[in-house]
Ligand SMILES: [Zn+2]
């Protein structure tokens with residue numbers, strides 16, 4: 264038996280999770296602000312749903328035999344034996360909330376959420392990762408497909424990403440797909456011997472998943488497979504044409520990828536995926552989504568068309584690193600107050616400056632003048648605001664530039680907030 268006393272006492276974050284600390288988190292704040300700005304301008308509202316849900320929601324909404332649900336989902340029962348799961352993705356909970364509350368349509372929701380998957384941890388892949396996304400429910404207008412894809416594309420551009428590959432496809436409706444699956448199954452049967460080990464055995468039950476297989480053997484076969492887009496009926500073909508015309512009109516560059524499919528029945532029509540060309544091909548997906556006109560019914564609601572996408576934040580930031588863009592530096596403080604009279608002046612002055620909308624810092628624990636000055640330098644603040652005994656008795660403060668060249672000056676204490684405000688300091 265292990266010696267209890269030899270056990271390490273420090274508790275660390277669970278395997279596959281990570282902390283985002285200041286100042287790295289400044290990048291997250293800026294990322295979320297860029298996304299929420301775009302989403303708000305397109306009529307989306309922030310939507311917050313529980314981190315855990317009835318486990319059946321994901322079994323029905325993602326598919327019980329998918330890897331995500333059968334191998335990766337965190338499932339547990341609570342003290343009343345309710346079957347629950349930590350959300351592995353963002354869409355099913357939003358559709359569940361829509362069905363439950365029945366808001367007016369079109370309902371446009373954006374979200375920021377952690378997502379949980381029991382995966383083998385690797386670069387950019389965590390057991391708790393974070394997603395940004397949007398969903399639109401209640402309309403099948405193809406212009407919304409264009410809006411949703413444009414929102415994601417413009418957001419990537421906002422971050423400075425240039426090497427983005429957008430793949431687009433249409434999966435048609437249930438009838439189109441049934442017709443196509445027969446043709447695809449026949450094609451795969453002819454080429455069964457050439458498929459990868461997994462799909463050689465299993466292609467008959469889920470032929471569409473072979474299209475999604477990234478192994479070279481399957482890729483080589485599906486290169487020449489019949490294309491789903493060639494089996495669309497009139498209305499699905501018209502829908503897809505409208506989507507493509509819209510993307511062209513907005514100047515959004517994309518390529519048609521006939522193999523971009525999702526293996527479940529409730530995914531319909533438009534499907535799309537963004538990849539970062541600056542990342543390794545195996546790990547370069549930075550967002551994707553599509554229509555799911557059958558999902559509402561799959562989880563027990565009335566028929567309701569919907570479309571949306573999800574973006575993994577960690578992977579997206581890796582893509583930014585790879586392109587050397589979106590290097591956010593925290594905004595420096597406006598002032599660091601140095602109090603040589605005992606601390607009461609610093610206490611009052613930082614409050615005054617903060618009330619005036621400025622970022623004001625100070626030292627604590629009765630530090631020496633030298634130590635306070637050192638902290639002020641290290642803080643990156645624009646100015647040190649110094650209050651000594653003499654300043655205190657004459658109602659002034661000494662203002663010393665810390666970042667930019669310039670002489671220190673004496674400023675009446677009552678003018679200091681105005682003097683430090685961005686508008687007045689520019690002149
Ligand atoms: Zn159709």
Ligand SMILES: [Zn+2]
Pocket residue numbers: 458459460461462473476477478481
């Ligand atoms: Zn395969």
